[in-house]
Amino acid sequence: MVTIYDIAKKANVSAMTVSRVINNSGRISEKTRIKVKKIMEEMNYVPNSMARSLVLQETKILSLLITDITNPFFTTLARGAEDAAMRRGYKLLFGNSDENLQKEKEYVDMMLTARVDGVLFAPTGDASLEHLSILRTHNIPLVLLDREVPGFETDMVLGDSRAGARQLVEHLISLGHKRIALLNGPLHVSTARHRLAGYKEALKLNDLAYDDRLVVELDYKPAAENLAMDSLLQQTDPPTAIFAANNFLAIGAIRSLRAKGISVPKQISVVCFDDFGESLSLDPFLTVASQPAYQFGALGIQLLIERIQDKSEGDYRKIVLPPELIIRSSAQALNIM
Amino acid sequence: MVTIYDIAKKANVSAMTVSRVINNSGRISEKTRIKVKKIMEEMNYVPNSMARSLVLQETKILSLLITDITNPFFTTLARGAEDAAMRRGYKLLFGNSDENLQKEKEYVDMMLTARVDGVLFAPTGDASLEHLSILRTHNIPLVLLDREVPGFETDMVLGDSRAGARQLVEHLISLGHKRIALLNGPLHVSTARHRLAGYKEALKLNDLAYDDRLVVELDYKPAAENLAMDSLLQQTDPPTAIFAANNFLAIGAIRSLRAKGISVPKQISVVCFDDFGESLSLDPFLTVASQPAYQFGALGIQLLIERIQDKSEGDYRKIVLPPELIIRSSAQALNIM
DNA sequence: CTGTTAGCGCTTTCAT
DNA sequence: ATGAAAGCGCTAACAG
Numbered sequence: 001m002v003t004i005y006d007i008a009k010k011a012n013v014s015a016m017t018v019s020r021v022i023n024n025s026g027r028i029s030e031k032t033r034i035k036v037k038k039i040m041e042e043m044n045y046v047p048n049s050m051a052r053s054l055v056l057q058e059t060k061i062l063s064l065l066i067t068d069i070t071n072p073f074f075t076t077l078a079r080g081a082e083d084a085a086m087r088r089g090y091k092l093l094f095g096n097s098d099e100n101l102q103k104e105k106e107y108v109d110m111m112l113t114a115r116v117d118g119v120l121f122a123p124t125g126d127a128s129l130e131h132l133s134i135l136r137t138h139n140i141p142l143v144l145l146d147r148e149v150p151g152f153e154t155d156m157v158l159g160d161s162r163a164g165a166r167q168l169v170e171h172l173i174s175l176g177h178k179r180i181a182l183l184n185g186p187l188h189v190s191t192a193r194h195r196l197a198g199y200k201e202a203l204k205l206n207d208l209a210y211d212d213r214l215v216v217e218l219d220y221k222p223a224a225e226n227l228a229m230d231s232l233l234q235q236t237d238p239p240t241a242i243f244a245a246n247n248f249l250a251i252g253a254i255r256s257l258r259a260k261g262i263s264v265p266k267q268i269s270v271v272c273f274d275d276f277g278e279s280l281s282l283d284p285f286l287t288v289a290s291q292p293a294y295q296f297g298a299l300g301i302q303l304l305i306e307r308i309q310d311k312s313e314g315d316y317r318k319i320v321l322p323p324e325l326i327i328r329s330s331a332q333a334l335n336i337m
Numbered sequence: 338m339v340t341i342y343d344i345a346k347k348a349n350v351s352a353m354t355v356s357r358v359i360n361n362s363g364r365i366s367e368k369t370r371i372k373v374k375k376i377m378e379e380m381n382y383v384p385n386s387m388a389r390s391l392v393l394q395e396t397k398i399l400s401l402l403i404t405d406i407t408n409p410f411f412t413t414l415a416r417g418a419e420d421a422a423m424r425r426g427y428k429l430l431f432g433n434s435d436e437n438l439q440k441e442k443e444y445v446d447m448m449l450t451a452r453v454d455g456v457l458f459a460p461t462g463d464a465s466l467e468h469l470s471i472l473r474t475h476n477i478p479l480v481l482l483d484r485e486v487p488g489f490e491t492d493m494v495l496g497d498s499r500a501g502a503r504q505l506v507e508h509l510i511s512l513g514h515k516r517i518a519l520l521n522g523p524l525h526v527s528t529a530r531h532r533l534a535g536y537k538e539a540l541k542l543n544d545l546a547y548d549d550r551l552v553v554e555l556d557y558k559p560a561a562e563n564l565a566m567d568s569l570l571q572q573t574d575p576p577t578a579i580f581a582a583n584n585f586l587a588i589g590a591i592r593s594l595r596a597k598g599i600s601v602p603k604q605i606s607v608v609c610f611d612d613f614g615e616s617l618s619l620d621p622f623l624t625v626a627s628q629p630a631y632q633f634g635a636l637g638i639q640l641l642i643e644r645i646q647d648k649s650e651g652d653y654r655k656i657v658l659p660p661e662l663i664i665r666s667s668a669q670a671l672n673i674m
Numbered sequence: 675c676t677g678t679t680a681g682c683g684c685t686t687t688c689a690t
Numbered sequence: 691a692t693g694a695a696a697g698c699g700c701t702a703a704c705a706g
Contacts, residue, residue, distance in 0.1 A: 001394075001698095001699090003698090003700085004699070004700070004701095005699080005700095013676075013677085014676065014677045014678080015677090015699090015700080015701090016676070016677060016678080016701080017675090017676060017677080017701065019675085019701060020701095021675095022700095023701085025701090026675080026676085027675055027676095028675065028676080029675060029676090032675085032676085044450040044474060044475070044702050046446075046450055047476065047699090047700085048450070048700070049388045049450040049451055049452055049696090049698090050391045050393055050396070050452055050698090050699075051682090051698075051699035051700040051701090052699080052700055052701080053387045053700095054388055054391060054681095054683065054699080054700075054701095055681075055682045055683090055699085055700055055702080056472070056681045056682085056702095057338075057682075058699085059491045068615065069412050069415060069416060070409065070412050070413065070416070070614050070617075071616075072407065072617075073413060075406050075407050076407065078406060078433075079406060079407070079433065079435075080435060082656075086443070090432075091447055091451070093430055093431075094429075094430075094431035096415075096416065096419060106423065109383075110428055112383045113383055113384055113385070113386040113430070115385060115386070115387060119695050136379070137381060138383065141434070155370055167696075208607075243559045248616045251617070251618070252615060253614070254620075255620075258620070270616065276617065277407050278406075279407065279585045279588060280409075280588070280590070281588070282615055283591075283592075283595070283620070296569060305697095322683090334693055338683090340683055340684085341683070341684070342683080350692075351692065351693045351694080352683090352684080352685095352693090353685080353686095353692070353693060353694080354691085354692060354693080356684070356685060357685095357692085358691095359684095360685085363691080363692085364691060364692095365691065366691060366692090369691085369692085384683090384684085385682090385683050385684070387682090387683075387684090388682075388683030388684040388685090388698090389684055390684095390687080390698090391682095391683080391684075391685095391697095391699065391700090392683085392684055392685050392686075392697075392698045393684085393685075393698085394698075451678080468691085474684095485698045523679095633704090
């Protein structure tokens, strides 16, 4: 392995001079700078970031933990974070917790031993509090993404789940629907609670009664939608529309409905939170509350780096990004029979 | 920051003893082991992987570079790699080159300075040769994924693009199609060349003439499919079926066709390479050659770690994973008019 | 403008 | 069973 000492020897200078050339620090004569640079090239020198970090006490590595790498919302968010980090000279260490608290813990340990300079964290749920506290104990700057965790204060970038849910449900109501089901994620995740709140709010604003038989809470398990649909449809007064709390739930629901021979949107309307990437949807027909996923990542990195560099104990900032209602064809006016 | 010296002092032992406890190495009395462990807990000690790597000359970090983080093929592959790496005690540093040679170079530099123990590399194309050579120069074990690069020998995990393409095209032929267009990726990527070869092979096996007006080479730019469709359809003897070399191209093509009021599959059949994840496709109707993406990642890691640990200069291994033909409804029998 | 010294946190080697 | 010394590759602080 080529070190600065190898370079130094060959260039007849001290290691320190080589170090200065590498970092463009201090004053160095143009002549030696060029000589050293040339030798570094010749010898294929690559700085050792381990050694550097050890003395500098900073790694220039940020970590991004997401909960589902197969979800377009998170991959788009990841691209936003990556671009923003790179642009500012930071590397990004990805992690995928898979909505799994145990995996999340492993990633937290990894962040700690890797001595990352900061963390962008999409928690699996309220139980992530413990993990966040560990990071806080070690003074690692931290930005929460997409989901908040009760009892934990920090910078965050969130969507407006309540408003988005309300808009979606009001859209259904404006189409004449009165029996609207909510296919929700687990309530230990803040976004699920907020979407439920928005759902209730929309009902109330329109003088519709809240019926808890229309609300189903699903964890992110495959095929759970199928059972949920069954029970929903067997009710005496079944829903005419479904509000799915995220894109995957909507897809699961629609597939389940179609498998039963029920047409969407002709027989049942469906709307959901989160869009799919442009390149993924064959037939963009879902009416959605689309979130600016790329911005989530980019702004998260910005907050994080500001926190790292200012070292300031300034007040925590909470950025709330509004969703955009995109009306397509998966929800239609209720047929008056 | 808590170091082994802090622990040592508090436990009235030497740093060396603490180190031994951490690594379960050497013999230590049960009494001191327990005492030291307890103090480590109390003080929230976390080993510093930088310092450790610096002396050990290994990081236990592997790097995975993919070309498109929004493509389900690669995210699924990433999950396979991640699971396999974690299971064997390695961490995975993700990178997303975005089919961009410049970004790829930045990631290579990063791998070098981060001193990763090995690299899983999906190259952007043949021009990646230079980057691979750099890694080779620095003796970094390397496994190529999905795409090979002429002139570069190493372990690889590939799909059988030629066979998959042949099957897809023969399927179309069996449905009565004779004018079959190929919507291909750029030819500086090995998979595109192999898919072209498979396409030609299928034609030849069925005594159909190869017509280069039916073959379009697209780079991965948005909306390129639209223009390609235009020119394809304006021909005197336009295609009745399209073989798209990957999932995104197929989607682009279908959207373009539908925008022109052309129905798939009624008027034009479409098949493609690579499936979508289960959770992403609303309406799994595309007939595809599906690749075992998860296996690509898992096997890649396996090859890589074996190479790292054996240090052996054994022969390079090339694993070729066959695709699976999944017949759905996007391709139908040609209407005899 | 350049060099010397010391030390970042850890483990290897050699003592005891 | 435990410890002391040296060194991994690098840079901050000070000296010249």
